[in-house]
Amino acid sequence: MTRRPHGQRPTIEDVARRSGVxxxxxxxxxxGEPKVRAEVVEQVRQVIAELGYVPNQAARQLVTHRTxxxxxxxxxxxxxxxxxxxxxxxxxxxxxxxxxxxxQAVLLFIDEPxxxxxxADYLGGGHVDGAILFSLHPGGRLHDMIARLxxxxxxxxxxxxxxxxxxxxxxxxxxxxxxxxxQAVHHLVSLGREHIATITGPYDQEQSAAERLAGYxxxxxxxxPALVERADYTRQGAVAAMTALLDRRPGLDAVFAASDLMAxxxxxxxxxxxxxxxxxxxxxxxxxxxxxxxxTDPPLTTVHQDVxxxxxxxxxxxxxxxxxxxxxxxxxxxVLRDSA
Amino acid sequence: MTRRPHGQRPTIEDVARRSGVxxxxxxxxxxGEPKVRAEVVEQVRQVIAELGYVPNQAARQLVTHRTxxxxxxxxxxxxxxxxxxxxxxxxxxxxxxxxxxxxQAVLLFIDEPxxxxxxADYLGGGHVDGAILFSLHPGGRLHDMIARLxxxxxxxxxxxxxxxxxxxxxxxxxxxxxxxxxQAVHHLVSLGREHIATITGPYDQEQSAAERLAGYxxxxxxxxPALVERADYTRQGAVAAMTALLDRRPGLDAVFAASDLMAxxxxxxxxxxxxxxxxxxxxxxxxxxxxxxxxTDPPLTTVHQDVxxxxxxxxxxxxxxxxxxxxxxxxxxxVLRDSA
DNA sequence: TTGAAAGCGCTAACAA
DNA sequence: TTGTTAGCGCTTTCAA
Numbered sequence: 001m002t003r004r005p006h007g008q009r010p011t012i013e014d015v016a017r018r019s020g021v022x023x024x025x026x027x028x029x030x031x032g033e034p035k036v037r038a039e040v041v042e043q044v045r046q047v048i049a050e051l052g053y054v055p056n057q058a059a060r061q062l063v064t065h066r067t068x069x070x071x072x073x074x075x076x077x078x079x080x081x082x083x084x085x086x087x088x089x090x091x092x093x094x095x096x097x098x099x100x101x102x103x104q105a106v107l108l109f110i111d112e113p114x115x116x117x118x119x120a121d122y123l124g125g126g127h128v129d130g131a132i133l134f135s136l137h138p139g140g141r142l143h144d145m146i147a148r149l150x151x152x153x154x155x156x157x158x159x160x161x162x163x164x165x166x167x168x169x170x171x172x173x174x175x176x177x178x179x180x181x182x183q184a185v186h187h188l189v190s191l192g193r194e195h196i197a198t199i200t201g202p203y204d205q206e207q208s209a210a211e212r213l214a215g216y217x218x219x220x221x222x223x224x225p226a227l228v229e230r231a232d233y234t235r236q237g238a239v240a241a242m243t244a245l246l247d248r249r250p251g252l253d254a255v256f257a258a259s260d261l262m263a264x265x266x267x268x269x270x271x272x273x274x275x276x277x278x279x280x281x282x283x284x285x286x287x288x289x290x291x292x293x294x295x296t297d298p299p300l301t302t303v304h305q306d307v308x309x310x311x312x313x314x315x316x317x318x319x320x321x322x323x324x325x326x327x328x329x330x331x332x333x334x335v336l337r338d339s340a
Numbered sequence: 341m342t343r344r345p346h347g348q349r350p351t352i353e354d355v356a357r358r359s360g361v362x363x364x365x366x367x368x369x370x371x372g373e374p375k376v377r378a379e380v381v382e383q384v385r386q387v388i389a390e391l392g393y394v395p396n397q398a399a400r401q402l403v404t405h406r407t408x409x410x411x412x413x414x415x416x417x418x419x420x421x422x423x424x425x426x427x428x429x430x431x432x433x434x435x436x437x438x439x440x441x442x443x444q445a446v447l448l449f450i451d452e453p454x455x456x457x458x459x460a461d462y463l464g465g466g467h468v469d470g471a472i473l474f475s476l477h478p479g480g481r482l483h484d485m486i487a488r489l490x491x492x493x494x495x496x497x498x499x500x501x502x503x504x505x506x507x508x509x510x511x512x513x514x515x516x517x518x519x520x521x522x523q524a525v526h527h528l529v530s531l532g533r534e535h536i537a538t539i540t541g542p543y544d545q546e547q548s549a550a551e552r553l554a555g556y557x558x559x560x561x562x563x564x565p566a567l568v569e570r571a572d573y574t575r576q577g578a579v580a581a582m583t584a585l586l587d588r589r590p591g592l593d594a595v596f597a598a599s600d601l602m603a604x605x606x607x608x609x610x611x612x613x614x615x616x617x618x619x620x621x622x623x624x625x626x627x628x629x630x631x632x633x634x635x636t637d638p639p640l641t642t643v644h645q646d647v648x649x650x651x652x653x654x655x656x657x658x659x660x661x662x663x664x665x666x667x668x669x670x671x672x673x674x675v676l677r678d679s680a
Numbered sequence: 681t682t683g684a685a686a687g688c689g690c691t692a693a694c695a696a
Numbered sequence: 697t698t699g700t701t702a703g704c705g706c707t708t709t710c711a712a
Contacts, residue, residue, distance in 0.1 A: 009489070011688095011689055011690085012689065012690065012691095013689075013690095021698080021699085022698065022699045022700080023689090023690080023691090023699085023700095024691080024692085024698070024699060024700080025697090025698060025699080027690070027691060027692090028691095028697095028698090030690095031691085035697055035698085036697070036698085037697065037698090040697085040698090052488045054461075054464040054465065054489065055465065055689085055690075056402070056465070056466055056688085056689050056690070057398075057465030057466050057467055057690095058397075058398045058399075058401040058402045058407075058466055058688085058689080058690090059398075059402050059688070059689035059690040059691085059704090060689080060690055060691075061398040061690090061704090062396070062398045062399055062402055062688090062689080062690070062691090062703095062704045062705065062706085063689090063690055063691045063692075063703080063704050064690085064691065064692095064704090065704085067398075067467075069462065069467065071446075091449075092451070095449060095451075095455075096452075099452075099454065099455070099458065102458075104448065104458050104459070104461075104462045105448075105449070106411075106446040106447065106448060106462075107446065107447035107448070107449070108444065108445075108446060108447070109431070109435060109445070109447070111432070111435075112436075112439075114439065115435075115439070118439065118442075118444050119444065121394075121444075122409065122444045122446075124394040125394065125395065125396070125397035126396055126397050126398055127397055127407075127409065127467065148392045149349070149394065150348070236631075236635060268608075271612075272611075291576070295576060351704095351705055351706085352705065352706065352707095353705075353706095361682080361683085362682065362683045362684075363683085363684095363705090363706080363707090364682070364683060364684080364707080364708080365681090365682060365683075367706070367707060367708085368681095368682090368707095370706095371707085375681055375682090376681070376682085377681065377682090380681085380682090395705085395706075396704085396705050396706070397706095398704085398705080398706090399688090399704070399705035399706035399707085400705080400706055400707075401688095401706090402687095402688045402689065402690085402704090402705080402706070402707090403687080403688050403705090403706055403707045403708075404688090404706085404707070405688085
């Protein structure tokens with residue numbers, strides 16, 4: 001990494017000299033300002049191409065205070081991100097929207113203790129114009145850093161603080177987790193199911209998981225604990241959970257899984273155990289990710305969230321400007337397929 | 341994103357004034373240079389903390405020409421990255437190694453046509469000290485850009501060019517795809533299997549897929565085309581491929597899947613069709629990713645590559661300096677579990 | 681051990 | 697429409 005031929009890289013000065021104009025004129029051409037004679041523009045463009053000139057962003061940034069880059073920070077200790085299409089879909093939405101504003105999304109991961117500090121430095125160092133943050137652990141350095149720098153930030157999912165209170169002053173976008181869960185469980189009840197189990201997310205760590213469980217309890221306040229099994233939003237976790245539920249309550253006739261990925265794991269176990277879906281056991285998921293919900297056997301009845309749109313929304317919120325940070329809760333709706 | 345309170349952010353000058361020393365001294369403290377009086381260091385540190393001063397990277401970068409950031413560019417049109425633990429594992433290795441050098445990994449995605457140009461601009465703009473690139477499509481702008489800028493770059497997987505030739509002057513790290521595939525198929529042959537099918541990756545787009553298929557053909561030059569089914573490195577694709585193979589050749593007694601993820605999809609179909617593994621059909625995968633290979637039923641016999649180490653290697657190569665770019669092919673070995 | 685001064689490559693008034 | 701000039705915030709000689 002030492003071999004970078006910096007001395008060789010042409011500067012705006014080189015372009016100016018070679019085209020016989022001033023630095024400012026070259027700058028104007030680069031930035032597409034209107035008041036430059038067409039032939040001069042042409043001439044300068046030519047020289048830029050010849051020289052292979054690329055503007056030095058550090059220099060530009062130093063004066064404009066803009067980078068045209070936005071960080072997306074994922075604080076996920078495990079590799080869940082890479083196994084759930086949910087995040088992919090969200091990220092795609094973010095990227096598309098940022099692209100509309102000419103900004104580049106750069107993804108940063110936090111999965112070890114020191115990553116936290118390094119990412120904070122990166123964000124603080126002015127490499128980006130703003131940040132979109134997911135699943136940040138409460139009270140981390142990042143919150144402080146962001147608050148101090150006044151770095152525009154939008155959270156994915158309602159940020160959780162130590163005291164359970166919401167971070168003040170930061171915008172967030174979230175789905176209606178509790179309402180969605182209620183819709184799901186209501187549906188199972190209306191189907192006449194009487195032993196409705198749930199496979200939850202890691203509700204002690206993730207707000208969304210806690211809310212989906214709360215929605216389940218809203219509808220079934222008297223559900224016995226034996227029908228609730230905690231998993232971790234992974235497919236494997238759901239396989240273990242479904243197995244445990246079936247061992248404990250062989251007579252269960254419905255399952256609400258807190259994500260589509262977990263629902264697909266549950267289906268696998270149900271098939272292996274010879275349960276027919278939905279005849280013997282009805283299954284409802286959450287998210288409505290086409291890759292999963294339309295591909296399972298049978299296709300999944302699930303709570304729809306427009307995940308891609310949620311991503312776009314986050315990016316849009318970032319650009320919204322000095323207005324007070326506004327947060328959005330996106331509504332959900334039940335999509336009926338064949339599993340319930 | 342307009343509300344950034346830049347005027348408010350303290351500069352090195354503010355710190356200097358407040359601590360009654362010069363800018364240079366503050367700079368020395370920040371950069372941990374030895375020749376500063378201990379009490380001065382203490383004093384300056386204090387002021388930095390009070391003011392919440394964070395160095396402006398753009399300014400620093402302008403003079404040092406270093407960013408301490410490295411881009412990891414993933415050119416994947418589909419969302420395969422997010423469904424295969426392979427990439428997660430690789431990325432973790434890269435991050436760990438970069439962290440050892442105090443560098444931050446920033447991940448960039450390319451999945452639409454214009455992403456290509458934006459990423460090229462980002463890389464060219466000097467936001468990073470180097471780049472690690474995956475699955476770049478032949479002859480893209482990125483190759484030119486990287487070549488022109490002299491941006492240190494390492495490729496993951498042997499870069500493919502239009503003419504099938506290797507990119508000159510760029511280092512790469514790759515697994516021994518062909519050799520590994522040979523090991524897998526040899527093993528199946530040694531088991532006495534006579535109708536050995538293969539589920540391939542997208543061999544027209546990915547060098548690794550082409551090589552794994554070549555390895556299969558090395559061992560079975562006379563395998564009928566009906567035993568070869570092309571998939572795309574996804575689980576779903578493998579499900580479809582396995583189904584097609586079984587329909588066409590109900591008597592097949594072994595399958596070599598070109599990735600663990602695809603092997604797991606194949607297993608699912610085999611189970612559903614009532615085939616016993618390995619008694620009726622032996623299955624071998626590729627990668628040896630613990631999350632998959634140890635979790636399937638039965639656990640997967642597969643070709644092991646040290647994916648995390650490959651990641652670290654890429655990062656290390658990037659820092660190797662002005663020596664001629666050296667590429668590495670990492671050996672593979674067969675890991676026997678229960679599926680073959 | 682410290683400070684003064686120059687300059688990294690660019691943009692943005694301000695003049696012309 | 698174009699050029700001149702003054703910084704942006706930092707590091708880095710060079711002197712002291």
